[in-house]
Amino acid sequence: MAVEKGYHIAVVGATGAVGQQMLKTLEERDFPIQSVKLLSSKRSAGKKIIFKGEEITVEEATPESFEGVQLALFSAGGSVSKALAPEAAKRGAICVDNTSAFRMDENVPLVVPEVNEEDLRLHNGIIANPNCSTIQMVVALEPLREKYGIKKVVVSTYQAVSGAGLNAINEMKEQTRDLLEGKEVTPEVLPVGGDKKHYQIAFNAIPQIDKFQENGYTFEEMKMINETKKIMHLPELEVAATCVRLPVETGHSESVYVETEKGGATVEEIKELLASSPGVTLQDDPANQVYPMAIDCVGKNDVFVGRIRKDLDRDNGFHMWIVSDNLLKGAAWNSVQIAESLVKLQLLK
Amino acid sequence: MAVEKGYHIAVVGATGAVGQQMLKTLEERDFPIQSVKLLSSKRSAGKKIIFKGEEITVEEATPESFEGVQLALFSAGGSVSKALAPEAAKRGAICVDNTSAFRMDENVPLVVPEVNEEDLRLHNGIIANPNCSTIQMVVALEPLREKYGIKKVVVSTYQAVSGAGLNAINEMKEQTRDLLEGKEVTPEVLPVGGDKKHYQIAFNAIPQIDKFQENGYTFEEMKMINETKKIMHLPELEVAATCVRLPVETGHSESVYVETEKGGATVEEIKELLASSPGVTLQDDPANQVYPMAIDCVGKNDVFVGRIRKDLDRDNGFHMWIVSDNLLKGAAWNSVQIAESLVKLQLLK
Structure with missing residues (x-):
């Protein structure tokens, strides 16, 4: 089962400053991963990134990219999140979004695990990562x-x-x-x-x-x-x-x-x-x-x-x-920490 | 008379960052000067500085340096001011001190002309220039x-x-x-x-x-x-x-x-x-x-x-x-502005 072997995840904006830190943090924390998709805008698609010793080709993010994805970490700008996070959620993924797109949406928990981890239970497929400051x-x-x-x-x-x-x-x-x-x-x-x-x-x-x-x-x-x-x-x-x-x-x-x-x-x-x-x-x-x-x-x-x-x-x-x-507690680490909390609270299925 | 031709002034700490700005500001404002002494620590004495097109040799500041000086601008550190400003005042000079030596002394006005110019009337030979910030x-x-x-x-x-x-x-x-x-x-x-x-x-x-x-x-x-x-x-x-x-x-x-x-x-x-x-x-x-x-x-x-x-x-x-x-409103310009206020209020004789 997924929980034993790990999750199917996607990182959207994998080539950016925060995306790079997310991948590094996922490695360091040894987050349980079964498969990873690295997604980006059309412009960055085709780039190759080493993750856990394996070369992965970055693909253009489309709604279909999220089929079978359980956890999607977004950090590719507000417009990308606005367009694709609902598509990912519709396909069953939980999205942790590092942009400002959904932060003030009353249906979206805005979470810093040290402060309001329990708010994760209220998610509807999208969880917002707050602003770094x-x-x-x-x-x-x-x-x-x-x-x-x-x-x-x-x-x-x-x-x-x-x-x-x-x-x-x-x-x-x-x-x-x-x-x-x-x-x-x-x-x-x-x-x-x-x-x-x-x-x-x-x-x-x-x-x-x-x-x-x-x-x-x-x-x-x-x-x-x-x-x-x-x-x-x-x-x-x-x-x-x-x-x-x-x-x-x-x-x-x-x-x-x-x-x-x-x-x-x-x-x-x-x-x-x-x-x-x-x-x-x-x-x-x-x-x-x-x-x-x-x-x-x-x-x-x-x-x-x-x-x-x-x-x-x-x-x-x-x-x-x-x-x-x-880039860490202000972005990548807080997002990965939210993912860890989702596992801990058994919200990631 | 002094007032017609200008004043006998001294600048203590003439070789420092603020001292240099003071000389520049005195020139720019065309402050009425009859004679100028550039004073410093023993270490910097002997240096030559151009002021109003004239080369002036920096002298070591001693109590006797202030004989005949009407206005002394100090910016050579608190210990120099503590030792020499009272000596200058004793000899009849009005001292405008840019260090923290006398700022909180209740007998010393602490002046920003836009705020409390009238406090200059209460001086006893020493006026403090506040901290830049x-x-x-x-x-x-x-x-x-x-x-x-x-x-x-x-x-x-x-x-x-x-x-x-x-x-x-x-x-x-x-x-x-x-x-x-x-x-x-x-x-x-x-x-x-x-x-x-x-x-x-x-x-x-x-x-x-x-x-x-x-x-x-x-x-x-x-x-x-x-x-x-x-x-x-x-x-x-x-x-x-x-x-x-x-x-x-x-x-x-x-x-x-x-x-x-x-x-x-x-x-x-x-x-x-x-x-x-x-x-x-x-x-x-x-x-x-x-x-x-x-x-x-x-x-x-x-x-x-x-x-x-x-x-x-x-x-x-x-x-x-x-x-x-x-270096200007925070130091040199405020000091020269105090000097201008002293002239305006007819306190510099």
Whole structure:
């Protein structure tokens, strides 16, 4: 049976930055796989990828690709997910979608296993993987919610270019090299591939991730706001976000201010709580200059938390610095973790 | 008379990153100067600097250097200011000190001319120039304070390496070059010259500026907190700060959340208010991707404000993005501006 030998899976967007990490994570976790299909757009079809020592040819994703597939991991852009995830689900696959296509759909669970694993039971064939910057924040906030309740969150992000794909990584490196050699640069990718203007990311900080909405917030900021409420089941939670792109290759950092419902917690108590929380590694020893940094989190699955301080004016206010690999916990690892939870909860048949 | 021909001035720390900007700014503003002494530590004495087309030899700063000096601009580190500013003041000079030595001294005005120029009248020979990250924030907050009152500020900074001096700039560039060539790097300067450990700044974000205090906040964070209250004459204002160093050469950015006393202001009203405020340039047109960025502020005296948004949960909450050249408004220009205010208020005799 499938459960003994493993599952028939498909990875859609296998050639992208996140797709590559998904394959690596599936290998590392030794996820039970009987067969794997690597799917992509027409443009990337025909490419060959080594998975578990075997060369696999990437095929163009079509509705029929999902016949016989039990688990499909999507990371090929919102339009691909919108077109094909329902087709895959119709054919019996459970889809874990890493795009924003279905995240706010009330029929689609939006899941970070450390926070709301049980929501998986409510799926209708599609499960959404939240936005990278949201995931790492809620992993650190959930233990506070559980113990003290939380009522207000203000986050400012420091986000890596790999969140914008391989083209953005290449642009950052080329641009940096050119500037150090005194050459002129012509930005073409960042801050947002499809937007009207492009700006220099090298030696700069760009306060725009994704396009702007009518209300002056970017879509990235609204994702953090709306997804946090949905994942944590706190529709009344106050959340505000300012999202900023930095010349960092991988690893998102976040400066988070949080107000708890109950006051009186000490920094020591919060450190102990987070140190023993799932998916969190505490790195917080100011006297020895120990705190999380983007360059240190790369390749690791955990969310790293440090710089925990009590607000100097409010007894229920705390500040913290949250760092994680945006391609792993922010994307590939969270998706694979959802797949593992589906197995654990016996939802994958 | 001195006033007709100009003043006898001294610049202490003339060879440093800020000292160089001070000389440039004095030239550009055509500040009335009769004579100028360029002073430094023993180590830099003997260097030659061109000022207003004239070659001047840098001399070692001693108490006697200040005989006959009317205005002394200090930017050579806190210990130099502590030792020599009182000596200069004793000899009749007014000192504008760019270090943290006297900022929280209750007998020393801490001045940002757009905010509290009148405090200059209370000087006793020494006037302190605030910390770079504080200055640009209070310039943007003061119009809000005046019109609506403000009660809470939460800031996360995105600070450039030039705030840590020429060595830090060189380290960032060398390190970036080496990493792009695949070489190993050995950080020796950042995050803090005199601290125990040093970390890679290239392609990273370091949540430490200045050393740590017992309470888990860095000195930089406490400067922002304490100086803001002092400059704005708001001892009860709630201020919290998280200060982060980025691989940016010049130009500090700040993500600021502010709660006003009076609710009901619209984003449009705040944009109009800031657009007409002294020292502020509004850059805020999301539909056209117009917002302030570090690379655009370099060499300019103003504080640039954009990304102004109303908090989605609180009618009196606003978010904004504040950017300024940390060597100019954050240091040299604010010091020269103080000197100009001293002339205007007839305090420089």
